[in-house]
Amino acid sequence: xxxxxxxxxxxxxxxxxxxxxxxxxxxxxxxxxxxxxxxxxxxxxxxxxxxxxxxxxxxxxxxxxxxxxxxxxxxxxxxxxxxxxxxxxxxxxxxxxxxxxxxxxxxxxxxxxxxxxxxxxxx
Amino acid sequence: xxxxxxxxxxxxxxxxxxxxxxxxxxxxxxxxxxxxxxxxxxxxxxxxxxxxxxxxxxxxxxxxxxxxxxxxxxxxxxxxxxxxxxxxxxxxxxxxxxxxxxxxxxxxxxxxxxxxxxxxxxxxxxxxxxxxxxxxxxxxxxxxxxxxxxxxxxxxxxxxxxxxxxxxxxxxxxxxxxxxxxxxxxxxxxxxxxxxxxxxxxxxxxxxxxxxxxxxxxxxxxxxxxxxxxxxxxxxxxxxxxxxxxxxxxxxxxxxxxxxxxxxxxxxxxxxxxxxxxxxxxxxxxxxxxxxxxxxxxxxxxxxxxxxxxxxxxxxxxxxxxxxxxxxxxxxxxxxxxxxxxxxxxxxxxxxxxxxxxxxxxxxxxxxxxxxxxxxxxxxxxxxxxxxxxxxxxxxxxxxxxxxxxxxxxxxxxxxxxxxxxxxxxxxxxxxxxxxxxxxxxxxxxxxxxxxxxxxxxxxxxxxxxxxxxxxxxxxxxxxxxxxxxxxxxxxxxxxxxxxxxxxxxxxx
Numbered sequence: 297x298x299x300x301x302x303x304x305x306x307x308x309x310x311x312x313x314x315x316x317x318x319x320x321x322x323x324x325x326x327x328x329x330x331x332x333x334x335x336x337x338x339x340x341x342x343x344x345x346x347x348x349x350x351x352x353x354x355x356x357x358x359x360x361x362x363x364x365x366x367x368x369x370x371x372x373x374x375x376x377x378x379x380x381x382x383x384x385x386x387x388x389x390x391x392x393x394x395x396x397x398x399x400x401x402x403x404x405x406x407x408x409x410x411x412x413x414x415x416x417x418x419x
Numbered sequence: 420x421x422x423x424x425x426x427x428x429x430x431x432x433x434x435x436x437x438x439x440x441x442x443x444x445x446x447x448x449x450x451x452x453x454x455x456x457x458x459x460x461x462x463x464x465x466x467x468x469x470x471x472x473x474x475x476x477x478x479x480x481x482x483x484x485x486x487x488x489x490x491x492x493x494x495x496x497x498x499x500x501x502x503x504x505x506x507x508x509x510x511x512x513x514x515x516x517x518x519x520x521x522x523x524x525x526x527x528x529x530x531x532x533x534x535x536x537x538x539x540x541x542x543x544x545x546x547x548x549x550x551x552x553x554x555x556x557x558x559x560x561x562x563x564x565x566x567x568x569x570x571x572x573x574x575x576x577x578x579x580x581x582x583x584x585x586x587x588x589x590x591x592x593x594x595x596x597x598x599x600x601x602x603x604x605x606x607x608x609x610x611x612x613x614x615x616x617x618x619x620x621x622x623x624x625x626x627x628x629x630x631x632x633x634x635x636x637x638x639x640x641x642x643x644x645x646x647x648x649x650x651x652x653x654x655x656x657x658x659x660x661x662x663x664x665x666x667x668x669x670x671x672x673x674x675x676x677x678x679x680x681x682x683x684x685x686x687x688x689x690x691x692x693x694x695x696x697x698x699x700x701x702x703x704x705x706x707x708x709x710x711x712x713x714x715x716x717x718x719x720x721x722x723x724x725x726x727x728x729x730x731x732x733x734x735x736x737x738x739x740x741x742x743x744x745x746x747x748x749x750x751x752x753x754x755x756x757x758x759x760x761x762x763x764x765x766x767x768x769x770x771x772x773x774x775x776x777x778x779x780x781x782x783x784x785x786x787x788x789x790x791x792x793x794x795x796x797x798x799x800x801x802x803x804x805x806x807x808x809x810x811x812x813x814x815x816x817x818x819x820x821x822x823x824x825x826x827x828x829x830x831x832x833x834x835x836x837x838x839x840x841x842x843x844x845x846x847x848x849x850x851x852x853x854x855x856x857x858x859x860x861x862x863x864x865x866x867x868x869x870x871x872x873x874x875x876x877x878x879x880x881x882x883x884x885x886x887x888x889x890x891x892x893x894x895x896x897x898x899x900x901x902x903x904x905x906x907x908x909x910x911x912x913x914x915x916x917x918x919x920x921x922x923x924x925x926x927x928x
């Protein structure tokens with residue numbers, strides 16, 4: 297039972313050694329021209345530490361919210377698709393098809409609302 | 420899948436007609452709102468007269484359609500009530516007279532809430548379409564709560580209701596208080612929902628089922644751990660539902676939310692949301708209390724006493740009439756919780772008095788909020804009690820109506836509030852809870868102090884400086900709501916027997 301976890305232990309030990317060796321090597325061989333940019337986790341892109349009260353356009357919130365909603369809702373279609381054949385086999389094909397259509401219809405109404413309210417208008 | 424094959428879909432659709440009507444009506448309003456004309460005049464006429472373009476088309480027909488859908492749902496509830504002698508369970512939903520009466524109560528509150536929005540929403544430039552849609556969907560959620568035989572469906576119903584309610588509370592985005600109330604309600608409500616879900620999980624751990632029908636003594640009494648899980652589940656459930664109905668340690672959101680939300684929404688919160696949460700509370704306690712009668716009764720009784728006294732004492736210091744009515748709604752949640760206490764010993768009478776109490780409270784609180792809304796001026800809501808000074812002379816009928824509602828809230832005869840309290844206390848005595856009875860009477864006496872304060876101001880305080888009399892908010896629907904509420908308060912207070920036998924016929928356990 298426990299022995300089946302042995303490969304994971306090996307993986308941990310190996311990762312530890314590898315990481316330790318790389319950090320040690322760079323500390324030993326590497327030069328140290330420390331400056332502000334060098335000390336940051338990412339040398340390009342956004343500043344990692346910043347004021348949390350920074351303002352940015354509400355459009356991003358809208359897109360993120362709409363994305364989350366539809367993303368989660370579409371996920372619910374996966375179990376529907378995988379169980380479709382079983383339902384057909386038990387004679388409930390029409391039922392499950394109409395159920396799926398109803399679900400998609402609800403999504404479409406939501407999408408119409410988003411579009412007509414101009415949540416996706418960028419200008 | 421076997422059960423799906425054997426389901427009679429037509430019968431299910433027929434029995435769930437109120438729910439379907441609310442959902443379909445809400446969806447139609449949503450779609451109509453999207454394609455509603457943006458301008459009154461056609462394009463060629465608009466170019467000539469640019470000034471007319473400022474006026475946006477009135478979307479009140481959407482509100483009217485929503486009211487119509489709710490009215491048809493109400494009638495469907497009534498028809499089903501007449502037909503259903505016995506409870507009829509279909510999957511996760513159960514259709515019995517208890518849920519149908521609850522449905523009528525909540526749909527009635529929604530019709531009143533929509534009627535109160537007539538004129539107010541247009542004047543305050545609030546989105547009429549969204550208001551109607553959210554109210555109808557929230558009512559559908561409330562229907563799922565009160566007619567569910569399964570805790571999971573009940574939770575889904577609570578979330579549909581609550582999320583709509585958060586948006587409704589924060590609907591007036593130009594008003595800081597409204598936005599604050601929406602945010603507060605959302606953050607605290609989300610935590611309460613988590614507690615509720617946790618409680619449901621423990622119920623599942625204790626009983627092995629989420630179906631309320633399946634809660635039985637057998638499984639729980641045999642294993643000692645499941646009794647422990649049941650107590651844990653009840654505790655978490657009480658925290659969650661206590662937040663939704665505003666029981667004492669979990670009531671702090673109520674004054675802020677009621678103050679900040681637009682008045683029609685506040686009136687609807689105090690009636691429909693509270694009633695829906697209480698009916699679900701009753702449905703769950705109906706199966707949980709027999710499993711742990713002593714402890715469950717003590718827990719609810721403790722919450723009820725704390726709620727009555729905190730609500731009534733805090734209301735004594737309020738100068739804002741919306742906050743005063745908010746604390747009054749907290750106190751009334753305490754009284755209604757007393758009806759749940761009696762359910763452990765006399766379940767039928769307990770539920771009867773709960774339904775009776777919620778129904779009467781809904782009517783009188785909607786009436787009181789409607790009068791307060793009608794007194795608003797120039798797009799400003801009337802908030803301070805002092806502004807009522809001289810109302811007895813200026814608007815004697817309105818002052819009389821507000822007095823009736825306040826006296827009814829205080830529980831004085833000949834109003835429905837007195838009858839509700841009378842049945843409640845009679846049941847408490849019959850169940851042998853003398854201490855609770857005395858506590859309820861004392862807190863009721865305290866409440867007379869703050870309910871009489873606006874009445875005294877209206878009739879006896881001289882008007883300091885006669886402010887120019889601005890135009891009042893006009894509107895026939897709101898006057899109708901006030902008229903019918905006052906009529907119902909008086910008629911049901913003087914002749915309660917018809918309504919009482921109707922409610923008693925609805926509770927067949």
